[in-house]
Amino acid sequence: MPDVIVVGGGVVGLLTAWTLGQASAEVVLLERGETGREASWAGGGIVSPLYPWRYSDAVANLAHWSQDFYPSLGERLLADTGLDPEVHVTGLYWLDLDDQERALAWAAANQRPLQAVDIDALYDAVPVLGRSFQRAVYMPGVANVRNPRLAKSLREALVRLPNVQVCEQVQVQSFLSEGERVAGVRTGAGEFRAGRVVLAAGAWSGELLASLGLELPVAPVKGQMILYRCAADFLPSMVLAKGRYAIPRRDGHILVGSTLEHTGFDKTPSSEALASLRASAQELIPELAGLEPVQHWAGLRPGSPEGIPFIGEVPGFRGLWLNTGHYRNGLVLAPASCQLLADLMQGGKTIIDPRPYAPEGRLVATPLS
Template identity: 60%
Template sequence: MSDAVVIGGGVMGCLSALNLLEAGARVTLVERSELGREASWAGGGIVSPLYPWRYSQPISALADWSQGFYPGLGRELAELTGIDPEVSSCGLMWLDHDEQADALSWAQREGKPLLSVDADFIYRQVPGLAPGYRSALWQADLANVRNPRLMAALRARLLQFPGFTLLEHTPVQSLLVEQGRACGVRHAKGELRADAVVLAAGAWSGEWAAALGLSLPVEPVKGQMLLYKCEPGWLPSIVLFGGRYAIPRRDGHVLVGSTLEHAGFDKTPTEQALASLRESAQRLLPALENQAPVAQWAGLRPGSPDGVPFIGELSSLPGLWLNVGHYRNGLVLAPASCRLLADLMGGRAPVIDPQPYAPAGRLESVRVR
């Protein structure tokens, strides 16, 4: 495996770099600000799409592979770095959902352990829920990962490789192209030459590509979150109702999210979102009415037209590889997406059929200036 430059220090960039390093490549990761501080830090960390039965097979294939991979990844990172990403199989409960028939049919087809449960089960599993829930869907094996710790562990693991270089606070200014092929990048401090360039810049990928004359339909979609502090174990499982969720952490923190806003690159938390998320939190868990959130923040998802990421080499510009456009499912899809990318770059048999994610035929009006 030859040298590679990875643009973007989120979970996609970091896991892409890790896979390439493990395959023997030398990798330089270039991040415009600080590694792991954008959407990969801001998200909830549920290791599942919110409503998995709604998604197409390409997304399900990535999610299935990643869900099986995460527990081992968490153990390995904890052992090698001393930072535990806290991959916790706490289960997920969908409350009073009007798509139960569709969900159960999907689960039967896919062999998923999704159950329909009654009120007695609901309140035994999550005693702190608001009264009145009569039925729910329950999947006991679904996990959440404490994504800020995951990103810290990935950073520590990458820095253990002698063939890895990290450049933070280093915006990429342009792509180096010679004889119709990407051969590196130019930044404020100089040039980096490589056999391959990987674009994994999250919500900034579309803007970055546009500056190069490439048309890539990835745009920022803002999401805001609240954080509460409760006693460890107070919320045993993830609960979801009406598109809003509460996620437990091992130390008692509870995340509540999230909004879905088209506001460009503005990450400013708003009073409107605070009120809306607090209302959702209290509707799910009435005890939260008596305490204020300890934090509020926003992140920018990499929105794409159908949520199916672009993974593969640009046929119009060999040497430039994409791993972008995961929208709301970046954390859950990352392990599979990054393994697939590394397989394709290394000429190995891919772990998943790469065709649904290939940029060829999916990107309109791609051109290079």
């Protein structure tokens, strides 16, 4: 019998299994479709919250740890698997912020290298940027990761571990209980039992917890993106204005996103969103007006209150652990979230204070039908 079942094969689930597997746990990962094909595939991959000073310390503490960890993670995965997740350090410019002074004060208080930039220096650094912007702040060292490649490299790393089993096309239907203990899961492919179960199913986590009479305040939030193909050196840095961003990949592809839509589990791309994203792209980078996007897609984020994930054991259900609800910051927070979860499960010293993420007091009991 394995030590741990991980439910969900997005980046959080994959990295949970990898972190526990590296610590010699016997792990089975169950994914209802293909690994890394939901929010982890659809997101932009900026290794920073979009506006870090607008989040609580709970989010910032996870983000800071993960940002420092990502370069070494990328190098480790490339060395172990031959698949490069492309951790691409470009820095990030925020343009025409309404709360620029707050951002700079946050940076000073948290010793983060955010600074105001002369507008002429901005246009020298990013010549293709639209000329309507008046102010900018810049943080060097901010990276983006090519999230589909990160998911592929993590999956390959798991496949190469003899103590980890990856099972795709296996949909978890409910949990197996023995008294107050969760002892495994029921799936369309039969029962799986383990010493502990980790629920890391993103936007679908709430549906599974409901089978235990628990309400998890995590709901799907749709986000749509578009992709352009440009020269490799066309956009030297990430840029963000009015909640929309442009992200350069190493090969010249540029992602522009993203929408925030509360439409349940529908992830159909819409013409309205396409028009809105194209307008944002052209405002940020006027030369994109003459190009057709080469791709347009949508994904579902696991929206949670204040974007604070749920990390820890579920009260009253011994053996059931959560690592879910990362909202817009799944890629950013994943390394720290998974290390924190592993620390808690192993009973050792934790990388940061775990209390803000604990499920206790954040879940609501509901009558079972």
